[in-house]
Amino acid sequence: MKTKKALAAVLGMTMLSGSFVVSAPAEVKAADKKLVFWDKSEYVAAYNEMMKAKLDEFAEANGVEVEYVIVPSGDIKQKLAAAIESGNQPDLIMGDNTLVAEYINSDQLAEVDDVLENIDFKENALRYATFNDKNYLVPLSFTAPxxxxxxxxxxxxxxxxxxxxxxxxxxxxxxxxxxxxxxxxxxxxxxxxxxxxxxxxxxxxxxxxxxxxxxxxxxxxxxxxxxxxxxxxxxxxxxxxxxxxxxxxxxxxxxxxxxxxxxxxxxxxxxxxxxxxxxxxxxxxxxxxxxxxxxxxxxxxxxxGGANVFGIFETGANTDVAKEFVSYYFSDTDYYNQMVEAMGAMWQPVVNGYDDTDFWNAEDHIGWLKNSENLVLTTYPAPTxxxxxxxxxxxxxxxxxxxxxxxxxxxxxxxxxxxxx
Structure with a gap:
């Protein structure tokens, strides 16, 4: 098994306060645009590796310098609090819907109607986007029990x-x-x-x-x-x-x-x-x-149950670039589906069109998918x-x-x- 330092070397990462920081490839270091993305570490290492690959692709195609920080789930609230206090908050975060929604009431997150309207989300997935009748969160995956x-x-x-x-x-x-x-x-x-x-x-x-x-x-x-x-x-x-x-x-x-x-x-x-x-x-x-x-x-x-969601910081320095990346990410639906399946049914898809596959029809996986089909927020049917x-x-x-x-x-x-x- 590779050590964290060895894995960091392979993936082009450096260590920062117990988390991974992934820099953009050298050829885009002089880019005009930048994206700072704080992502949670997942049980399945393939997720973070695949997200990094998509970020590298986005960086090269769009001339963007990307700083990708992988933070343990238990640390992200503390680190975000310190970053917000110092005015160095990221442009984009990914986490469970309950955690990310905490930054809505403090006016940290941007509304995301312009992102949502171009993605074919499942109807119940869109419930995870809304808070106080406005859309602030972009669903990434269901996490049905x-x-x-x-x-x-x-x-x-x-x-x-x-x-x-x-x-x-x-x-x-x-x-x-x-x-x-x-x-x-x-x-x-x-x-x-x-x-x-x-x-x-x-x-x-x-x-x-x-x-x-x-x-x-x-x-x-x-x-x-x-x-x-x-x-x-x-x-x-x-x-x-x-x-x-x-x-x-x-x-x-x-x-x-x-x-x-x-x-x-x-x-x-x-x-x-x-x-x-x-x-x-x-x-x-x-x-x-x-x-x-x-x-x-x-x-x-x-x-x-819950969902993993993207939160785009209105107070970040690169809000528009964060929206561009999220839209870019969902434009490759085959890659999205591969990422969901890589999680081994711990995630379920929030976009339409990928339920009737060999993976989801397998006995080990179909129960998770079925539970996601009528997944609702814990406060249902109350407004969030x-x-x-x-x-x-x-x-x-x-x-x-x-x-x-x-x-x-x-x-x-x-x-x-x-x-x-």
């Missing part, structure tokens, strides 16, 4: 993969084996501040036909559909299909339970796939990613505002479910409390 199933446990009982929430529960009852330390469902319900539990509860509410708010942000949570969803979720814990301590789990606990082989289903990102590849290939061989269930075959199966985001991070739905499961509160009383929250 997957429903991980222990297919060996299902096969032992002669069960098909579940397609409805009721089928999932019925299957869980058959594979559940708490006496031997195995629980069918690894669903966190801890009010830890993370997003896994809140996303799960909101997903089931949406699938059952409930809504927390309408399209205008009006609270409409108190409905028979939401009540039915909450009663269903509560039953999974009350009937012992989830580990007893799941009501205290944070976002890492379901990962750990899956890797330990003590649960038969979790909902999570592709990070678990990477962990299994490195630590437990036998478990990976017994894992199947399926589409999230619906209430019935005729109903929509929603998935709550700071208030809606705060509602999610406060975990109002998880806290209402804890009233039922932990404190024995009547479900309708807990729903009334959720309405007030």
């Amino acid at each position: 997957g429903m991980y199933i222990r297919k060996d446990k299902w096969e032992e009982k002669g069960l098909d993969m579940p397609t409805t929430w009721e089928e999932l529960k019925e299957d869980a009852e058959k594979i559940n084996d708490p006496e031997n330390g195995f629980y069918a469902l690894g669903l966190p319900l801890g009010a830890s501040g993370g997003g896994d539990a809140e996303s799960f509860v909101r997903t089931v509410i949406l699938d059952f036909g409930g809504r927390l708010v309408d399209e205008n942000g009006k609270v409409v949570v108190n409905s028979p559909e939401t009540l039915a969803a909450m009663e269903y979720i509560a039953s999974l814990y009350e009937e012992g299909l989830c580990p007893p301590d799941a009501t205290t789990w944070d976002d890492s606990a379901n990962n750990s339970a899956w890797m330990a082989g003590t649960v038969g289903m979790v909902c999570n990102s592709g990070s678990i796939i990477s962990s299994m590849e490195q630590e437990n290939p036998d478990l990976l061989a017994n894992t199947q990613i399926i589409q999230y269930p619906a209430v019935s075959a005729d109903d929509t199966s929603y998935t709550l 505002t700071g208030e809606a985001a705060t509602s999610f991070t406060n975990q109002a739905c998880v806290k209402a479910m804890q009233q039922i499961v932990v404190n024995g509160v009547d479900p309708q009383e807990a729903l009334d409390s959720l309405e007030q929250s």
